[in-house]
Amino acid sequence: MVVEGYMDVIALAQAGIDYAVAPLGTALTEEQIAHLWHMADEPILSFDGDNAGLRAAGRAVERSLPMLRAGKSLRFIIMPDGEDPDSLVQKEGRQAIEALIDSASPLVNVLWNNLTAGVPVDTPERRAGLEKKIFGALAEIQDENVKKLYQTEFRSRLWELFRPQRSTQQKRAGDSPGFRRSGGRVVSARASRCRPGFSAKPPSGVGAVWGR
Known part of the structure; x- marks a missing residue:
């Protein structure tokens, strides 16, 4: 489990969670991600719930994409707003951290949310723009099999995302005079x-x- 600061590591260790590490204030690098994969197939990255933490999570996703390969990925925890692992474990104990770990989001979900959050899809042009954005990001994945499976997964999600728009347009056409x-x-x-x-x-x- 990767946290943002060394005080988080110390507080978690004191609570009995002794598998946390921290990059000591620097953004997580590709080399550090590679080291993490030597220790775990899906290490958990924990980020604070403020804007800086969300940006750091986004950068970690971007840096990991070219490195993804079969069986190696990441999971993500976004701490409650205003909290970090140090403050949360002191307020609510080890169980609160372990509950977050159990519900950590897989990389595929975090990437999807990052790419689609707040993007309007109410016109064909906007939907085409979102498709271009998504598949441009997936092109960064170097492992061809992983890339193919991500593309299949995101095509399915795009279908579900766009379906309400198609249904609405069809209904409007059916209700039009004449x-x-x-x-x-x-x-x-x-x-x-x-x-x-x-x-x-x-x-x-x-x-x-x-x-x-």
Whole structure:
């Protein structure tokens, strides 16, 4: 478990959590991440819940992406607002820290949240922009198998994210004056009415425009 300061390491050790380390005030480096992976497959990075801590978490994600490989990743803890491991363990004890450890977020979730938070997706252009942003970030992953699996995962998440937008647009189209739904399709209401002298059933192969 990586914390931000040496006082956090000391406080956690005194509470019986003796597996914490700290980079001593510097941003976590690629070399340090590599050392962590010699000790654990998914080390936990703990950051303070302030803006500086959130930025530090984002930098750690960016630096780790090119290094990801099968079985090696990171998990993340964002401390409650205004708290760090030192203050939290002194107020609420070891159990509070262990509860955060048990619920630590995997890197894939943190990356997704970083890329999508606050991004509007209400138009095709904005959705295309988000897709470009996401797959540009995933291009940093050097391990081809890990990259492919991340791309598959994020395509699935994009589908779920965009689906409400598609449904809303389809509903609007179906509710527009002059349109109705037929067999799951939106068709012109005018196309459904026949002029005098025309058959209500179009000849084989003729579409909804018959009878306009």
